[in-house]
Amino acid sequence: xxxxxxxxxxxxxxxxxxxxxxxxxxxLGHLFQRxxxxxxxxxxxxxxxxxxxxxxxxxELTEKIRKLHRTxxxxxxxxxxxxxxxxxxxxxxxxxxxxxxxxxxxxPLVILVVGVNGNGKTTTLAKLANMFHLSGKKTxxxxxxxxxxxxxxxxxxxxxRANVDIVKGMxxxxxAAVAFDAVYAGKSRGCDVVLVDTAGRxxxxxxxxxxLAKICRSCQxxxxxxxxxxxxxxxxxxxxNAIEQAKQFHKFTPITGLVxxxxxxxxxxxxxxxxxxxxxxxxxFIGTGEGLDDLQPFDAKSFVDNLFEAN
Numbered sequence: 001x002x003x004x005x006x007x008x009x010x011x012x013x014x015x016x017x018x019x020x021x022x023x024x025x026x027x028l029g030h031l032f033q034r035x036x037x038x039x040x041x042x043x044x045x046x047x048x049x050x051x052x053x054x055x056x057x058x059x060e061l062t063e064k065i066r067k068l069h070r071t072x073x074x075x076x077x078x079x080x081x082x083x084x085x086x087x088x089x090x091x092x093x094x095x096x097x098x099x100x101x102x103x104x105x106x107x108p109l110v111i112l113v114v115g116v117n118g119n120g121k122t123t124t125l126a127k128l129a130n131m132f133h134l135s136g137k138k139t140x141x142x143x144x145x146x147x148x149x150x151x152x153x154x155x156x157x158x159x160x161r162a163n164v165d166i167v168k169g170m171x172x173x174x175x176a177a178v179a180f181d182a183v184y185a186g187k188s189r190g191c192d193v194v195l196v197d198t199a200g201r202x203x204x205x206x207x208x209x210x211x212l213a214k215i216c217r218s219c220q221x222x223x224x225x226x227x228x229x230x231x232x233x234x235x236x237x238x239x240x241n242a243i244e245q246a247k248q249f250h251k252f253t254p255i256t257g258l259v260x261x262x263x264x265x266x267x268x269x270x271x272x273x274x275x276x277x278x279x280x281x282x283x284x285f286i287g288t289g290e291g292l293d294d295l296q297p298f299d300a301k302s303f304v305d306n307l308f309e310a311n
Contacts, residue, residue: 013302013306019264028084054277057277065084108186108191109193112216114198115245116200127292132195140191141196143178146172165189198212209248231255232281235260246281286298
């Protein structure tokens with residue numbers, strides 16, 4: 001199941017990356033207009049680090065610029081920018097960003113959505129449901145965040161807006177049981193996709209994380225093969241802390257993909273590169289705003305192009 005990346009999506013990504021582009025892209029252009037010396041290279045490494053590309057990436061890219069200058073001292077600004085663009089694209093395309101495809105007989109595709117409270121988890125699930133629905137997929141959502149009555153109500157409201165079915169339990173009921181019922185209902189109704197919401201949990205609270213593993217087992221029992229995707233929703237504005245969250249979640253339930261929200265609220269969009277390099281887990285979607293359609297499939301080339309494109 002692959003969503004097409006339309007021109008409207010490109011425009012939304014460009015808008016979401018405006019802060020990062022102003023901080024990174026424009027500063028970078030000015031930097032390369034200066035003589036390439038050790039002072040300039042130190043500032044380049046600092047810029048890459050401050051944009052949250054990570055220490056490893058910042059050091060590697062700086063060294064490649066240094067080598068280019070040594071081997072070809074007549075290199076121009078465009079040559080240095082091209083090197084960075086090509087290398088960043090190569091880094092980001094190492095991991096496939098498309099959702100897994102499963103045989104027709106194994107449908108529905110079961111997607112578990114997890115994350116810390118406040119990262120936009122439930123809203124992201126609703127946006128995914130809307131995206132699937134608009135692409136012609138029969139979609140059902142499961143409200144397995146039973147710890148908060150407000151979460152169930154919130155998802156119910158979103159489901160109605162997205163015109164998708166919902167399975168929900170009573171507040172404080174067993175979330176694993178709700179997940180099982182949702183997946184089972186999805187199979188019974190001939191759904192293409194079932195999206196299961198879970199309670200927001202702190203990544204350092206072991207009992208809650210263990211319960212997440214139980215929810216995974218319930219999904220597998222109901223579907224026979226799922227969850228096929230476990231998407232971790234991360235807040236891009238938290239920077240390097242997002243990496244630690246992902247590591248802890250990954251210990252208890254294998255994370256197959258990441259969704260980065262609030263990308264429009266940070267100047268540190270380089271965190272996408274740092275996360276993928278550190279965790280070897282692909283970013284599959286990025287949040288570009290608050291609307292129901294403000295979630296885009298991650299496209300590495302578009303992301304990199306937008307970092308360097310003029311405002």
